Amino acid sequence: MAVRLHFIVEGQTEEAFVNQTLKPHLGQLSVWVSVRCVMTSRTRGIKHRGGLGQYATAKKDITAWIRQDQNSDARFTTMFDLYRLPTDFPCYEDTVQGDPYKRVNALEDALGEDIPDPRFIPYIQLHEFEALLLSDLQKLDSQFYDRGDGILRLVEMTSQFSSPELIDDGTDTAPSKRIINEIPEHGNMKVSAGPIVAEKIGLSRLRSKCTHFGDWLDKLECLPAR
16 A cells, blocks of 8 residues: 655755655655655744744644645654754653663654654654764765865764764764864755765665664555555
């Protein structure tokens, strides 16, 4: 059975990643993808999308899309960063500390309980999209060919972690901050360069290095069989 899968994502980088990498892959498995950035505000009838400011606003947007498509072949999922997750997010205060994998699983469970549609598959990225890029840093060379020394320093840094997903969410040490520290141009190019690098790394490498991401992808790939 074919499935239509709606992604509600945090920003334009994730939107491009879904369109460039996940959409063609899932399409081969009869999962037809649509994606949009989460709505953050509305001004004089104009919807503003991108960035996760308040959970309450995001919840309205997710539930509105779920109400609009009541068909049995529709599914919904999110791609939000754990980094700078809104403090009004369900279960946030109870999961501030602790093992990152247990924390993100608890937050996803809480999101599923707060939006209790059986067609909804919550997903939160550990700790942000740029963790995926740290799965194979040599691929950054395709976009930043003159930053070899910085890439080598990033390789040395990531070797201290068993998975890029475990690289923390500190204000100055989150994955994106570490990349920008070595490759300043990435700050202005992340929407264009990030998805291209992730595509070059490939889903096989991404899922093996980032197991939480891999588990989510497994669920999406199995949707037609459910």
